[in-house]
Amino acid sequence: MRTYVLGLITNRLGSSALTLLIVSFAVFFATAMLPGDTATILLGQAATPEAVAGLRAAMHLDEPAFFRFARWLFGLLQGDLGTSYVNNVPVAQLIGARFVNTMRLAGIVTLIAVPLSLILGITSAMFRGSAYDRIVTILTIGVISVPEFMIATSAVLLFSVYLKWLPALSFAGDVASFWQVLKIYAMPVITLTFVVSAQMIRMTRAAVIDTINTPYVEAAILKGASRWRAVIIHALPNAVGPIANAIALALSYLVGGVIIVETIFNYPGIAKLMVDGVSTRDLPLIQSCAIIFCVGYLALITFADIVAILANPRVR
């Protein structure tokens, strides 16, 4: 049986690798479709034809697209992210520190959102149909159906305009005290936590309800176990797999959320870098950032699937 599980996991990893290849292909060709010649755009209208031809050769733009894709992918695998068109700096150097910033933000949000969502999701499933459950459900649906920027602007309105607890949209560079760090991170973290938790609560609640609806939990209740006991001791161990799956899936919503949140709060992360890159049309930068986000997203989804495989006792 062990080899069977290993086989399933290898299979899943293999299909993720194939997906990643197709994704990088799509990202490369979407950006390579750019109307107009990159060399002409870079050198401007006044450039001589010789200069344009020289730059084209230097950038390998005269080669067929497929070779350029292979060259780009090969460089990527070796950690060479290319050179920024705009300021001629290696992309890796631009991304470096900002990547750490984004990961820090994502890490803090995960640490807050996961326990919060588990508690809310499990308890609302336990008291399904109660006023508490209905309030949680309405709030999560509300958060899911509005754009992320609305959560962010509402947080600003509440905490800095009306309550005046936190600074508004500025991300101050000076971090003198722990208190200041807390103030700076508060708003982005609050917004992202809302976005991610709403998804996580919904999925956790659904996973637990699925387990509670099984006959053996009903049997436990009929034999006289309290509702807490029936859920915590009987149902929860079997729901661990689906819940872990829900958490990993919900965390993938961080990718979309972080793009909005870093832009609105001017947070020096990789998503802000990418949005800035889009307005200056800095293709190597955009490609690299897109691949990094796709890898993160795919990793989370693959992880969710592997957890689901491991947690299923029928294949173990």
Added chain:
Amino acid sequence: MTISTTMPRRLSYRFSWVGMIGFAIILFWAVIALLAPHIIPYPVGEIVDEDYFGPMSSKLLLGSDYLGRDMLSRIIMGARYTVGISLAAVCLACFTGGALGMAAAVVGGWFDTVLSRFLDALNSIPSKLSGLVIAAAVGSSLSVLIVMLGVIYIPGAYRFARSLAVNINTMDYITVARTRGEGISYVVFSEILPNIIGPLLADFGIRFVFIVLLLSGLSFLGLGVQPPYADWGALVHENIGGLPFGAPAVIVPSLAIASLTISVNLLIDNLPKKIRDRSA
């Protein structure tokens, strides 16, 4: 059993009042979007207030924006872009994705395998990221936006339609139709489609919400609808400077988006089971 088959099918669906409210709000925005140029109190580009980020008043019902333009007029015109672009994009996504999905289920074989593999891979690019990459590559004119939003949601629509069609495809009447010598398009549109149209319509609504949210998000980043046009997301983008003052110019467009997306969700959640699960 025999009684129910001989009884004429009852067309009176029971709608819950929550669903009715959702439907009413959707209808309201649809009418606003259609009639927009005739009901705006001031021309959209005209500066009517000496003050910027003006408060709500009897003259300017929703205050003024960062240049002193009437916010109510801009929201009414914005409804055209938000609803119009999203509706066009969702039609593109659901018709293409739905047709491909049903065809893949009927044809099967390598066509199904290759298409599923490819579209599933595209589905694993986060939607906002695809939007950023495409906006960077080809810019964001209105037609590009429609095609882009449609294409981004084709894989999802494909997967949903295929999963439903696969179940129908195993039915005896499909085998009969094939034995009769019917072509793929007949089987897809005359045998499979009528059986899954209910869930497909619900999916249409859900995908419409996704598209409205993505379009608003992109416009909010300044990469969606470009001036002089403005959808609701772009209105938030251009008036974001009024946020520290709590100006209505920032709050009202957000509320407009929320009212639209939440009411579509409410309507779909409260659709009669007969429509939603007709395939079951």
